[in-house]
Amino acid sequence: MRIPAYLRFLIPVALALEPGIKAQDAEEFDPFSDRFQSALEEDLFPEEKKPQQYLEPGKVRMLNALAKPSIVTVRQLGRDGEKRGTGSGFVISEDGLIVTNLHVIGEGRSIEVEFVDGSVFPVTEVHAFDRYFDLAILKIDPKTLSLEALKLADSAKLQQGDLIVGFGAPQGLSFSVVAGVLSAIRELDPGFIGEGETPDYPMLQLAMPIEQGNSGGPVLNLDGEVIGVVTLRHRVTENLGFAVPSSDLKALVEKPNPMPMSRWRTIGVLDDRLWKTIMGGDWTQRGGVITARKRGDGFGGRALCLSEKEVPEIPYEAVVRVRLDDESGAAGIAFAANGEEKHYGFYPTGGKIRFTRFDGADVYSWTILEQIETAAYLRNEWNELRVRVEERLITGWINGKKVLEMEEDGLRGGKVGLCKFRDTEAEFRGFDIGRDLGGAELPIKERKRLDSIINSYLDGASAEKTADELSLDATSGRALLEERADELLAMAADLQELKNEVYRESVINHLSLALDHPEREIDLFEVGLQIARIDDPEIDLAYYRSSFSRLVEDGADYLDEHALGGGRRVKAEALRDFLFRENGFHGSRTEYYHHSNSYINHVLDDREGLPITLSVLFVEMARRLDIEGVFGAPLPGKFMVGLEYGSGEAKKTAFIDVYENGELLSRAKAAREVWMLTGAPPAKAAFQPATPQEMAVRMLRNLVGLEINQRETPEAAINYLEMLLAIQPDAAHERFQRALLRLQDEDEDGARQDIDWLLENRPPGLDYGRLEVLRGTLRASE
Numbered sequence: 001m002r003i004p005a006y007l008r009f010l011i012p013v014a015l016a017l018e019p020g021i022k023a024q025d026a027e028e029f030d031p032f033s034d035r036f037q038s039a040l041e042e043d044l045f046p047e048e049k050k051p052q053q054y055l056e057p058g059k060v061r062m063l064n065a066l067a068k069p070s071i072v073t074v075r076q077l078g079r080d081g082e083k084r085g086t087g088s089g090f091v092i093s094e095d096g097l098i099v100t101n102l103h104v105i106g107e108g109r110s111i112e113v114e115f116v117d118g119s120v121f122p123v124t125e126v127h128a129f130d131r132y133f134d135l136a137i138l139k140i141d142p143k144t145l146s147l148e149a150l151k152l153a154d155s156a157k158l159q160q161g162d163l164i165v166g167f168g169a170p171q172g173l174s175f176s177v178v179a180g181v182l183s184a185i186r187e188l189d190p191g192f193i194g195e196g197e198t199p200d201y202p203m204l205q206l207a208m209p210i211e212q213g214n215s216g217g218p219v220l221n222l223d224g225e226v227i228g229v230v231t232l233r234h235r236v237t238e239n240l241g242f243a244v245p246s247s248d249l250k251a252l253v254e255k256p257n258p259m260p261m262s263r264w265r266t267i268g269v270l271d272d273r274l275w276k277t278i279m280g281g282d283w284t285q286r287g288g289v290i291t292a293r294k295r296g297d298g299f300g301g302r303a304l305c306l307s308e309k310e311v312p313e314i315p316y317e318a319v320v321r322v323r324l325d326d327e328s329g330a331a332g333i334a335f336a337a338n339g340e341e342k343h344y345g346f347y348p349t350g351g352k353i354r355f356t357r358f359d360g361a362d363v364y365s366w367t368i369l370e371q372i373e374t375a376a377y378l379r380n381e382w383n384e385l386r387v388r389v390e391e392r393l394i395t396g397w398i399n400g401k402k403v404l405e406m407e408e409d410g411l412r413g414g415k416v417g418l419c420k421f422r423d424t425e426a427e428f429r430g431f432d433i434g435r436d437l438g439g440a441e442l443p444i445k446e447r448k449r450l451d452s453i454i455n456s457y458l459d460g461a462s463a464e465k466t467a468d469e470l471s472l473d474a475t476s477g478r479a480l481l482e483e484r485a486d487e488l489l490a491m492a493a494d495l496q497e498l499k500n501e502v503y504r505e506s507v508i509n510h511l512s513l514a515l516d517h518p519e520r521e522i523d524l525f526e527v528g529l530q531i532a533r534i535d536d537p538e539i540d541l542a543y544y545r546s547s548f549s550r551l552v553e554d555g556a557d558y559l560d561e562h563a564l565g566g567g568r569r570v571k572a573e574a575l576r577d578f579l580f581r582e583n584g585f586h587g588s589r590t591e592y593y594h595h596s597n598s599y600i601n602h603v604l605d606d607r608e609g610l611p612i613t614l615s616v617l618f619v620e621m622a623r624r625l626d627i628e629g630v631f632g633a634p635l636p637g638k639f640m641v642g643l644e645y646g647s648g649e650a651k652k653t654a655f656i657d658v659y660e661n662g663e664l665l666s667r668a669k670a671a672r673e674v675w676m677l678t679g680a681p682p683a684k685a686a687f688q689p690a691t692p693q694e695m696a697v698r699m700l701r702n703l704v705g706l707e708i709n710q711r712e713t714p715e716a717a718i719n720y721l722e723m724l725l726a727i728q729p730d731a732a733h734e735r736f737q738r739a740l741l742r743l744q745d746e747d748e749d750g751a752r753q754d755i756d757w758l759l760e761n762r763p764p765g766l767d768y769g770r771l772e773v774l775r776g777t778l779r780a781s782e
Contacts (some may be wrong), residue, residue, distance in 0.1 A: 001211050023268070059222065064177050066224045069148040072113040073169040074100045074216055088168035088217030089113060089138065090226070092253070095123075096140040099249060100216030101231055102129050105136055107268035108284065110261060113140060116175050120768070126264045126584065128256035131606055132591050134203070134231055137256065150218060152253070153225035155245035156203070160184055166208055166230060166241075168217030180208025182227075188242070189568045201590075203242040204228040211239030219243050239526050248590070257586030257607065257661065263673060264584075270305070271550065278304035278339065281420060287605050288540025290428040292331060292420040299362040304334050304343065306417035309433050317438070318416045319386040320431040327351050329424020333386050336411035342364075344411055345419050346387050346396050346404070351379055353403055355396060355409055369408060376401040384430075386437060397438070463501055464750075471505035504719055507533050508726045515693055515727060522692040524620040528600030528613065531699055534719050535595065544601045551583075552624045558582065559625060568629040568645040569654070575622060576662035583607060585614060587659035593710045598702050611639040612698050614658035619695075631689035633670075637677035639698060640670060642689060653687070693727055700724040704734065714741060732763035736771075752778050 052300075065300050070091040076660035087104030091097070098113055105111050111123040123140035154419035162182040169175065184205035206219065210233035219228040228243030268284040270277065278285050281296040281303030298302025318333050332347025345356045355370040376398040377383055387404075388395040389412075396404030416433050420426050450470065457466040511530040515522060533539055555578050579585045584607045588597045592610070596602035600616060603609035609617070615632050618641050622630035633642035633655055641656040655670040657663040665673065667687060674682040690698070700720045707717035721738045724731055755775045762768060 049089075052344075060165060060177065060179055063222070063224055064167075065221055067118055067150060067165075067167050067177075067218065067220060068175060069168070070150045071167050071175055071217065072098055072115055073213075074098075074104050075112050075114070076104070076106050077110040077112060086169060086213050088213065088230070090167070090216075090218040091149050092137070092145050092226075093149050094142075096142045096147060097127055097149075097253075098123075098138045098140060099218075099229060100136055100138065101229065102131060102134045102136045105138070105680065107286075110265060113138065115145075115674070117139045117415075119145060122261075123764075124261060126259045126261070128252040128258065129584065130252055130589060131608075132199075133244050133252075134199070135229060135244060135252055137252055137630070139258070150220070151225045152246045152250060153221055153223070153227045155204070155227050155247045158185065158221075158227055158245075163222060164219050165222075166206065166210075166214070166217060166219045168211075168214035168230060176207050176214075180206050183207040183240075190487070198260060199231075201248070202245070203231070204245055206230070206241045206243055207239065208241060209239050214241070222740045228507060251589045254662070255586070255589055257584045258581055259584035259607075260582060263582050275306055275417070276306045276308060276339075276415075278306060281305070287542035288429055288432070289600065290732065292418070292424075292426045294429070295423055296420065298341075301329070301420075301422040302358075303420050304337060304417060305420075306334065306337055306339065306415040307431065307433065309416070311414070311416055311433055314412070314433055315388060315390040316433060316435060317386060317388045318431075318433050319384065319437045320418065321382045321384045321429050322348070322629060323380070323382045323427045324348065325380075325425040326423065327379060329420070329422035329426070330354065331418070331420040331424055331426030331428070333387055333412070333416070334419035335387060335389060335416045337414045337416060337417065338411075342411060342413065343419070344387075344394070346385055347419060348377055348383065348385075348398075349421070351377065351397070353377060353398055355394070355404055355406065357408070359410075370406060371402055372403045372729060374398060374403050375400065376403065382429075392497055400438075429538075447651065457498065463498055466498060467501040467505050470502045471509060503537060504534065504722060508723055511696070512726060515696065519692060520585065520623070524616045524623070524692055524695065525600060527692060527696050528616050528699065531696065531723065532599035532601050534723060535599075536601075544604060547604060552621055554578075555621055556625055568627060569643065571625070571627045572622065572630055572643050572645075572656070573664070575618065575625065575627060576656060576664075579618065579621070580661040582657075585609070585617070585658075586661060587611065587614065588778055593706055595703070595706065598699055610702060611657075611659040612695065612702060614637050615641050616695060616699070618656070618658055632695050633687060634690040634694060634698065635670060635682055635686045636680075637673050637674055639690075639695075640665075642687070697724055697728050697731070701734075704737070708737070715744065717741070718745075730763055732758060732765055736766060748778055 002656065049605065067090070072089045072091070074087045074089045076085045085104070085106065087100055087525045089098045089100035089104070092099055100117050105126070112120055113123065114120045121140040121142065123138045124141055126136060128137040129135065129138040160182060164180050164182050166178050166180060167176070176194055182204060185202050186205060187202050188199060204219065204227065210230060214230045214233070217230045218226045219230060221227050221755055226246050228245050230241055230243050232242040233240070268286050270283050270285050270290070275283070279296045279298035279302055281304075282293040283305050284291050284293075290305065292303065292305065295301030314778055318335055320332055324331055327348070327350055330347045330349035334343045334345055334347060337343035339359065341361050343358050345354070345358060347354055351373075353372040353374060354368060355372075357367045357369055359365040359367070378399070384397075384399050386397040391410045392407055394404065394406050394408050395402065418431065453466055453469050455465065496541060507530060510533070511527065513524045528543075529539070529544060533541075555575060558578040559571055559574050562577070563571045566574070586608055588594070588608050588610060589598065595606065596606065597610045598613060600613055603617060619630055619632050629644040631642045631644075633640040638657070638659060641658055643654045645654070645658060646652045653667060655665045655667065657665055657670075657673070670687075671682055674686070700723055703720040704717045704724065706718070708714045718738070718741050721734050721741070724734050725738065734755050735758055739751045739758075742748075742750040752775070754772060755778070758766060758771060759768065759775065
């Protein structure tokens with residue numbers, strides 16, 4: 001018996017993956033046997049509803065003719081116009097919208113698309129993008145070209161075993177077509193791609209060859225409709241791939257977040273006011289972390305990234321934390337750099353620390369002055385490098401341990417920055433230059449005081465009292481606690497918990513200080529940063545403060561161009577256009593309940609957030625740009641931005657729905673929106689300006705609700721509750737929640753304090769009869 005031609009391509013997939021053909025049977029496997037065909041059909045085509053069994057003659061040619069005019073090759077261009085990477089894409093509208101993967105276009109680069117007929121068009125706008133689904137919609141100006149768009153199918157109607165056809169530009173070739181089968185619709189196992197990188201939503205599993213460059217191409221059903229976008233291929237076999245379902249693409253089509261290329265090219269790009277790159281390489285910055293990818297143009301793949309910070313007179317120090325993905329390369333601090341080939345390098349490589357003087361372009365002019373093997377260096381971890389430059393002496397530290405002290409004065413002056421060699425991908429954070437960056441050791445008297453506090457805790461003093469005392473000098477307290485935790489391994493867990501409490505108290509203090517100003521002077525972005533700090537002790541505050549300030553500066557330039565001399569409404573609408581049309585900020589389409597949407601730093605990174613975080617961003621920018629009349633509107637179900645404009649009898653109030661790309665609503669339309677979301681009309685107070693404190697509480701309540709209601713991990717909500725009650729002590733519902741969490745954590749004293757406060761103050765909204773019964777049960781156990 002001959003196996004049909006349309007099934008031949010499935011043989012390697014069946015051998016590797018299908019349960020009907022077991023591994024132990026491989027030696028006896030006969031691809032022409034009835035057993036193989038029946039097993040394959042049984043696995044792929046369930047009895048309840050078998051799809052078409054084969055592709056009819058000419059069907060692939062018909063689909064090929066249909067799709068070919070709509071398929072494009074997508075190219076990412078370098079700064080000098082060189083082609084850096086390719087992928088696939090397809091047209092979805094006659095006016096020039098093209099779908100591809102977000103990873104195909106990268107960040108901060110120009111993009112072009114090429115059709116099968118060879119016509120090339122620059123991308124004028126990133127019409128929509130979504131990191132979660134790895135999707136992007138590009139916009140081109142087709143001019144006189146008549147585009148043919150592919151129709152999106154309803155992927156919810158797909159069935160396992162459906163025959164499919166994929167299109168793309170593998171290996172940069174202009175056009176290819178391949179037939180296959182939809183073998184499954186499933187979520188991938190965690191870690192399938194990499195830690196934290198594997199999608200956690202259902203994907204289409206494709207039994208078809210997937211090659212490099214297919215990413216972003218369409219997968220069609222036999223009606224010629226797009227059912228998915230090719231995104232991944234299996235790491236082991238090229239005959240298995242995965243696609244994002246078309247239903248997830250439709251959300252981007254319906255709610256775009258357009259960004260002109262002039263703005264897109266700035267995402268992830270190093271600010272040339274702060275950094276200058278030498279000898280190429282691929283340097284990007286995101287979230288305070290600078291990443292160096294690809295080999296530099298220098299010998300050995302050398303590339304430099306020099307800071308534009310002014311270098312102090314000798315003596316000075318430079319510090320950075322670095323992490324290498326491959327120890328065969330090298331990356332670290334460059335200093336005394338002349339902006340060309342000469343500089344020192346202090347960096348890890350091969351698990352050792354090297355100090356080198358570079359006097360020219362190649363290895364013959366390089367001198368390895370010292371190579372150090374030290375247990376202080378941690379492979380594959382973040383390591384802090386610090387160098388001190390004196391008139392005749394160079395000193396180096398790894399993670400606080402001195403590993404280098406050498407008389408060397410061959411190079412002085414110049415710039416300080418980062419260096420990277422070979423193919424290693426390196427990450428840098430916390431770069432700084434200054435007189436003394438090592439941190440002064442604690443005075444003996446202060447160390448004794450902190451030791452005494454910790455000893456009291458170990459002898460039975462309450463954690464709350466200890467945390468209060470240590471929070472007066474939180475930095476030193478945390479450092480000493482770390483030291484004692486190493487010494488007292490038996491009590492490491494308790495000390496870790498105490499350290500967290502000290503940190504939490506420190507964050508609460510900073511949040512309270514941020515709110516302790518006249519209302520008009522409160523920096524809402526700083527308030528948001530302090531809330532984000534509670535879960536991220538490593539957050540680079542200086543980087544985000546600087547990034548937001550630059551966004552404000554760009555916004556000021558935009559207003560000068562588009563709203564100079566305009567009134568409140570004109571300026572507010574210009575700010576709206578700047579954020580949502582020029583910079584791509586948008587409401588979260590799919591991951592509404594993700595923590596990142598509640599952290600203002602991630603909103604700044606991803607241009608995606610919740611109504612409250614987008615409102616915080618908008619209101620704070622308006623404050624810094626001196627746009628009067630802009631305020632936070634605490635509408636239930638959806639926070640908005642309010643705008644008062646006009647005067648006298650012409651005075652009006654409008655509302656900006658920041659979650660819907662800044663749509664301007666009347667009060668009546670805003671009320672209708674709330675009614676549709678909550679089923680009840682909003683109270684008058686919901687239209688009044690929210691105070692900065694109320695906006696902070698709203699952000700924290702979102703985080704509390706996320707843990708308790710969405711993730712069902714109430715114990716993780718305690719930090720948010722502590723912060724919330726610190727700035728709004730009369731929040732009855734949250735105080736009751738904290739009492740319950742304290743009981744769950746066997747902290748009956750803390751629970752009694754909260755319940756006694758509620759019974760004494762009796763804020764509305766609680767059942768005090770049941771609360772008194774609960775208090776009685778605690779009294780019995782006193």
